[in-house]
Every structure is written in C-alpha cells, then in structure tokens.
Amino acid sequence: MEIIEVNTKSRPSRVYCGEGAFAELGACVGGKEAFVVTDTNVQRLYGEQIARALPGAPVCAVPAGERHKNEKTLFKIFDAMLAAGVHRSAVLVALGGGVVGDMGGLAAALYMRGIRVVQVPTTLLAQVDSSVGGKTAIDYGGVKNVVGAFWQPDTVLCDPLFLHTLPPREIRCGLGEILKTGLLDAAVGEKLWASRGRLHDLAFLSEIAADCVRFKARVVAEDETEKSGVRKCLNLGHTTGHALELAYGRRSHGEYVLIGMWLESFIAEREGVCSPEHAQYVRDTVRLALPRIPAFRGARDCVRYALLDKKNSEKGAVSVLLSAGKGEYAERILPAARYADYLGILEERA
Numbered sequence: 001m002e003i004i005e006v007n008t009k010s011r012p013s014r015v016y017c018g019e020g021a022f023a024e025l026g027a028c029v030g031g032k033e034a035f036v037v038t039d040t041n042v043q044r045l046y047g048e049q050i051a052r053a054l055p056g057a058p059v060c061a062v063p064a065g066e067r068h069k070n071e072k073t074l075f076k077i078f079d080a081m082l083a084a085g086v087h088r089s090a091v092l093v094a095l096g097g098g099v100v101g102d103m104g105g106l107a108a109a110l111y112m113r114g115i116r117v118v119q120v121p122t123t124l125l126a127q128v129d130s131s132v133g134g135k136t137a138i139d140y141g142g143v144k145n146v147v148g149a150f151w152q153p154d155t156v157l158c159d160p161l162f163l164h165t166l167p168p169r170e171i172r173c174g175l176g177e178i179l180k181t182g183l184l185d186a187a188v189g190e191k192l193w194a195s196r197g198r199l200h201d202l203a204f205l206s207e208i209a210a211d212c213v214r215f216k217a218r219v220v221a222e223d224e225t226e227k228s229g230v231r232k233c234l235n236l237g238h239t240t241g242h243a244l245e246l247a248y249g250r251r252s253h254g255e256y257v258l259i260g261m262w263l264e265s266f267i268a269e270r271e272g273v274c275s276p277e278h279a280q281y282v283r284d285t286v287r288l289a290l291p292r293i294p295a296f297r298g299a300r301d302c303v304r305y306a307l308l309d310k311k312n313s314e315k316g317a318v319s320v321l322l323s324a325g326k327g328e329y330a331e332r333i334l335p336a337a338r339y340a341d342y343l344g345i346l347e348e349r350a
C-alpha cells in the first residue's frame, strides 16, 4: 500500500492506495463518531464489511444511479444525519462510486457548515478520478454538477478489494479516465502501452490507479479551485465526451471521454496543435480500451450541448482542450460551426 499526499491549501489530504487501504478506515475515523453514506448496490455487496469496519455507525444507503444525484437525495441524507443526532465533530464516510462521493462530499461540506469527510471510492472511476481533488456536487435543473462546493476529504481509501464486483461497463468507464491520464502524463502513457495486454487485470489496474492519483494530486495541489487553469487539463476529451453523453446517454461517462479524445485528435491535427503522428498515437491509445469507435447519427447537432459547457468563455464558440504531444496539451476556442463540422467526422463513420 502506498500513501500519496495531496497538498491542497484548504486542507491537505492523504490517499491510501492498494490492498489493505480499507482496513485503515477505523483508524482514519480515529475514535470519532462516523456516519456512512453509500448506495443500495454497494450496501448489498459490502454492508457486512462496512458494519465490521465501523461497528454501530449509522448507514444511509441512497438509491443508486446518477438520476438520484439531486437535492431530494441530498436532503434525505440531512434527515438521516439529524435523526441519528450527528454532531459537528463527526466524520462522514462516503463509501461508493462517484455519485455517492460527490453527494456525500457535498453533504459533509454543508452539514453544520462543514464536517470532516473520508472518501472510500468503490468504482474504478472514483478511485482514479472523482474521489481525489475535493469537487463535490449534485445535479439540479437538468444541469450536471451545477450546485456544489470544493470540500477536501482528509483521507481517501482506494482499495482494489472493491473492484472485484464491478461489471465490465464500469471497468471500461474507469479506463477512459486512466487513458486520459496516459495522454497527460508521458510516464503513465508509456506504462499503459508497455502493459497493454493487462488493461483488464485488477492487479495492474490497482497499480495504475495509484499513478493516476499521483498525477491528479500534483495538478490539484497546483490549482485547487481551477483558477490558474492548470486543473483544466483534466478535461481532455470531456468537451466532446460530455456533449455526446448529454445527447445520446446509454454508454458510460468514461466511454464517451474515450470517444471525445478520439474525435479531438482530428481537431488537434487539423488545427495545427499536434503532428499527424501524435494524433494517430492518441487514436491508437484510445483503441487500447475501445477497439471500435461507434458512429453517431446527427452528431453535428451535439454542438448545442457543447455550447452549454461551463468551460466556454466566448459566446458562440466552443472551448476544447487538446492533446498537443506526449504529456502536452493546449486549449483552442473554435467557432460553433467549425466545431460542428468536426463532430461530423462521427457521422461519416455511420
């Protein structure tokens, strides 16, 4: 097991990565009162282990899935905390995927103006990405993550124990963010290529998850609240990925990120941001996890979703983060019509 420090100004946190991380939960709570937020799936699979790790702690299991990441569920968590008489000195343990992590983290940020939170991510996506960095949120008014706060966990426990029960779809979802890190960090990229036959092997995934956490810890420490722009790099593949996710749904977030990075490699090449060789490298990297890129009928129309992106700064234009070389990236702002033409590449494949 490895301990990675995230040196954020508001509150430094420690991420325990590897086998045995979950066994540290009791010690992390440190004799304080604990309140567990999880979802019904995770409760069914790991309820006994949770009860053994935190004997007597109240557990609030919210319904699973993104469609429950809303104000109704958030206030149900507050109801349960009040009913259990949770004090200000208590520790909220958010144990589940990114939905539980984001919503539990926000509950901790708001309850009595903020209590400590320990994140125990149980999906690959949550272990490599969402549990680290302190972004918490719920969806509201049809807009994803629009109500939220930065609230750093004091500890994150990433244990491969939880990965054994993940369906292949959730593994592929996490791989999307792992390959994204591989394009942002040259050393991670090399390791992924060298071990490309082991991308579904849990021992390898656990090892590479620690590399992704180390990378994200560096980025977040430098730009905790996305002010300087450094943290923006984490949005690679996400402009197009999010637009497609909003328009077509069905596939997982990580899969859309992969498709986004694939499409954006053409933008980078044609806008002169990278060489044709590098663009091909990006596409080959995506194919390690997604051998066949699907076609999307009417993809051009997704530009209206891309125009809603929080990262945009100019009216009528779409901001895209592009892979410029191994471990390098650049931002480009494209007029909507030009971006829509690029989206057309996804139609041509139909």
Ligand SMILES: NC(=O)c1ccc[n+]([C@@H]2O[C@H](COP(=O)([O-])OP(=O)(O)OC[C@H]3O[C@@H](n4cnc5c(N)ncnc54)[C@H](O)[C@@H]3O)[C@@H](O)[C@H]2O)c1
Pocket: 039, 040, 041, 042, 045, 064, 065, 066, 069, 096, 097, 098, 099, 100, 102, 122, 123, 124, 125, 126, 129, 130, 131, 132, 133, 134, 135, 136, 145, 162, 163, 165, 166, 167, 170, 173, 253
């Ligand atoms: N805060 C951030 O920085 C950040 C970054 C990326 C994504 N996110 C958020 O994360 C969310 C997506 O997270 P997710 O992909 O983990 O989704 P999720 O939390 O919905 O989990 C996916 C599914 O897997 C189930 N599950 C969880 N752990 C399991 C396990 N060990 N075994 C079997 N099933 C398990 C869940 O019940 C759920 O049905 C989105 O809401 C997104 O906005 C946040």
Ligand SMILES: [Zn+2]
Pocket: 177, 238, 253, 257
């Ligand atoms: Zn993402």
